[in-house]
Amino acid sequence: MTYSNIVCSTYRKSSEPGFHAINPATGETLTGSFNTASLQDADDALKGAELAFQEYKNLNKDIKAAFLRAIADEISQLGEDLLSRAAQESGLPVGRLQGEMGRTIGQLRMFATLVEEGSWVNAIIDVALPDRKPLPRADIRRMLVPLGPVVVFGASNFPLAFSVAGGDTASALAAGCPVVVKAHPAHLGTSALVGSAILKAIETTGVPKGVFSLLYDDSYEIGTHLVKHPKTKAVAFTGSFKGGNALIQLSHQREVPIPVFAEMGSINPIVLLPEALQKRHQTLAAQCASSIILGAGQFCTNPGLLLAIKSPSLDLFKADLAAAIVETPSATMLTPGICENYNNLSKAVLHTNGITLIAESTVVNQELQSQSVARIATVSAATFLMNKGLQQEIFGPYSLIVVAEDAAELTAVVESLEGQLTATIMSEKNELEDYSELINKLSDKTGRMLLNGVPTGVEVCAAMQHGGPYPSTNDSRFTSVGSTAVYRFVRPMAWQDWEDHLLPDALKAQNPLGIYRLMDLNWTKQ
Structure with a gap:
């Protein structure tokens, strides 16, 4: 386990004072003084994420899918080391964490399959109608494109499934967005181990190093800086109503507004x-x-x-x-x-x-x-x-x-x-x-x-909706669980009257990706 921050897939020691995780069951201070991230670390992480975005967003979908599967494989290899540390830091039983580890691995592979198949980009094509009366129609083609660097906050109650490589990170990476994770201060060792798995996956698949950073801080300084940073394009958070609202308010203080996707709890x-x-x-x-x-x-x-x-x-x-x-x-x-x-x-x-x-x-x-x-x-x-x-x-x-x-x-x-x-x-x-x-x-x-069922237990699947009207979340149109969580980190973009060879593959006439596209209000692979 390495106690340094990860800035653009590189370990970086900090001159800031370190801090420790605590075992909530015993009150024991756990091994490892984790380096507190500096504002410079945060700036460099987002600068690197912005640079990586220019390459990562255009990577072949099969490479992105391989990257997500490699993260899943590397987390699986951590095995008992990860489960033991997560149990010490959270007080959760190992059996519960085994299930959560399986969910984390499973959702990474689910997003890999989604990306590999490719139709999730919702390509829509309206071909030119030059002879239409009274006015001709231009050739217009539309699809979803990634937003840019995403800041993810680790959750207290899911040290694996909603943390460093959890659903927010997995869906952002699937969308084509680099991720800067602010580790939850209670799960330092768990975060470090999962961070190391992502670094190995980056090395194996050759994706840009700026696609991932992991920062530690036990105050609000780094999180505040990340949300207000001009290079941040979206924020994902799971936690309390107070915490989620604070991030939403911070986003309103920016010169350029960005979406914050805050899941803030519920009484169900x-x-x-x-x-x-x-x-x-x-x-x-x-x-x-x-x-x-x-x-x-x-x-x-x-x-x-x-x-x-x-x-x-x-x-x-x-x-x-x-x-x-x-x-x-x-x-x-x-x-x-x-x-x-x-x-x-x-x-x-x-x-x-x-x-x-x-x-x-x-x-x-x-x-x-x-x-x-x-x-x-x-x-x-x-x-x-x-x-x-x-x-x-x-x-x-x-x-x-x-x-x-x-x-x-x-x-x-x-x-x-x-x-x-x-x-x-x-x-x-x-x-x-x-x-x-x-x-x-x-x-x-x-x-x-x-x-006639109970609400605890959230299936990770395409049909799942984990998000509701305010104050359970701040945007009820989206989910933070399931494959459609990817839609939080994309926006629609249209190309008008472009030559075919200049279009993204998803919009080209011959459909080289072999995906479903909406043509004349019919979904087809033709």
Whole structure:
């Protein structure tokens, strides 16, 4: 493991003071004093990225695909070394990290396949119509082109899948954009190891060295500088509402605006319809409990809100849920700061008028540092509707049950919700039609609607939408998970009346790339 920053695929020591990662489970300071990046490092990284962009954006798609696959292969070779360090830095169990490592490798290969096939550029061709009356039509050909250097911020809750070579980096590289990664300060060694894998892939495939840089900083200075830097063309972030909004505000201070794609969390409501509760309250309680406590509740899709109509079946559900939560062992949270924030918020909300605690974990390991205690509270819908603060995300194993008097009040609660990453309906088939208005209103609030499932667990595939109305994300038109995440880092460009040999291959008459293109409103490879 090398503790220096990576500037344009080259290790560079810094004269700035170093800092260390901490094991959140033990409080132990981990091996390695990581060099704090300087402003000059950031400037050089973006200067090199801009130069590399001129070559990288025009590289043959097969070379880009080979590069992404090489990164996946190199990460796979890190094996136990990477898993061990990630577990030490995050407090996450190795089993969970094995799954995350597989997801990271899988999405890199998914983007490689996307790039290799090539049709994702959405080539559209309207050939010239010189004899059209009353006016002729020019030859116009349009496709998506990359934006330029992208700044990626590593996420706290996914040290692999949303970090140095995670979905943001993979989709930006697939789009043809160089990447400058600001490592999360909690995952220094993990970031360094993955960074070394990317360097090997660059060496193997011969892509421009400026395509990748990795910078360390435990303050806001470098991140601020990167966002405001004139050579930065887009920013990707996964984290808190506060952090995402800060980056958005920084982007507004630039002379030239750029897109910031911020995934800022969500409370992911689950609506429990009456007949579903009546028929399977015990099963629903087990499903909800497992989702609430999964990973110590440290998922952006954690169900922080359960909505239902008052009934004896709901009372049984609450008793079943409470019993499961009481028996939940405490778990290490990602950082001491996240743990402190969770405990402060989940305890403070209990002092709100009308809030009642119905369950709290009693299985506590006194030897663990930064440990979670799962909590479930309840409130009437009337009180919830009067207190907007109850929609605040509490990042951790916490959920609030909102009890409505009737279907109309339940619909009013749904209508009051802010934007969400996910929303779930637990229902019997025959009652869906009776709640069509509620479901219709709920669909306006979210990016992904689930039926009789739990929101934790995000499949990496072409159809996935991981992004929703504000404040879950700042741009609900895009996703940060799945192959269509690539569209965040491109823009449309048209060529008019250009000779065929001067056009990009994707737009040439003979279709040398063999991709699907839209011609006369039909997708064809001809």
